[in-house]
Amino acid sequence: MSSVSGYKKQQGIALVLVLWVALLMTVIAGSFALSARTESVQSRILFNQVQAEFLAEAGLNRAVFELRNPDPETRWIADGRPYEFTMNEAKISVQITDESGKIDLNLANEELLVGLFASVGVEFDEALALSDKIQDWRDPDEEVRLAGAEDADYFAAGYAHGAKDAPFDTVPELLQVMGIDYALYRKIEPAITVYSGRGNLNLAFAPKEALMALDGINAQMAEDYVNQRHEIFDMGAELPILLEGQSGSLRSGSTTFSIIAKATLPNEQWAELDATIRLGGNVRGRPFQIIRWRDNKNK
Template sequence: LSKSDPEQKWMADGRPYSVTFDDIQVELSITDDSGKIDINAADSAGLKNLFVGAGVEEPQAEELADAIVDWRDPDDLSSLHGAERDDYRAVDLPYGPRNAPFETLSEIQQVLGMNYELYSKIEPAITMYSGRSTPSAAYAPIEALMAIPGMTLEQAQQLIAQRQALAPGQLGQGNAGLTMPDGSPLMADGGGLTYSVKSRASLPNGASTVLDATVRMGGMNSAGRPFVVLRWRDGENS
């Protein structure tokens, strides 16, 4: 990721890579978080599209989106379809909105109307680290692409396949030939400094473990280190 030569730099668009270290086979993918939906920055319309893309009916999607906005905004005024403290009390929940930005991704499960099953569907598409109001389609996972107006599942799958078939550096040259549902060209905008890395390490005896990490490359608060770990999860040991 730190290489300046685009021909050698790994693409952070979710495409798979495979490397071997001392007989340990590592399969990994990297996603630039600028391709995800920032739950602290996206507006209600973008959040609604996220839920609709995940299979939620539009009325419920509107309620969830407005409830997320009410959770993070500093006031006690309910959005049109949102939820403030009295709405949480009405269903016997012992808490209300934070009225401040989300501090963890999993915190979104506390929003009125959310559940773990739905969180599991949208988790690959959300972030807190891009600061963008809309995701960059050049790096977006399929769950985030489905939040783009007019995007169908077939179009999203086709776009990812075409995107990952491009050589490193080609996407930003303007001649990739990929288009959005509205006909506009898909262009890489430079991306961000935060990446989600998913990896599986497998031993010759068949044992394996999975690691899911979010890292920020250099930048502020890195204290001279090449990257800072923002989120770390491991599991699926076998």
């Protein structure tokens, strides 16, 4: 009897071991399946992201193509209006702004700079001081304007650098000017450039934020003007009058443009790029040159 009991006991232990092994194999197989599924999902997300990025770049190239369109009645107008089209079932939105419509940090006079800061709520005295500091930053001399700042002022305030005493090379360089913090910079960024090459605004392409820097133009007037301008589709047409006879021409733009292109896939995954380009071929045979590039994407 004892041998039979022992045999049954061994069978029971063996059965428990088999069940445990089966359970362990099930867990391992499930882990592999979950890992494989996770990798598949991640691969699909990565593939979609790359696809969206390439489609956004296609939007930029389409914008360049339309800007070179010789027909003024169908050429895309670079005044910030949105253009939309589809490609590979993705929705692509493109906005183009001629840089001549923005305030050039290197050439804008005091009145325009003060108006720029005043338009975002900066008090007049402080706006005047910021204008002086910008002019001291870009001019070649060491003479300090009334509320400006040169090297000694920067070092005394704890900056590791002095005034540049040379033109701005990029828009973000403005953050190095005394008194310009990131919050203020973000408010005025849509209105400023270093690429227009002119001291005034081309009203035909100026964004709302730049128009508000003009004396006597408030937010509502600027928005109304932009909306009226967006109703014009022929570059040969006359523009509306802004104030006191001020107007502009859609034919008098530059060759430098800021382009925002966003591609959204059917699953709502998207990618966006914000670039500044200059028309004109380069050594690689491209019809334009990229002089600034910034991209964004959902993750």
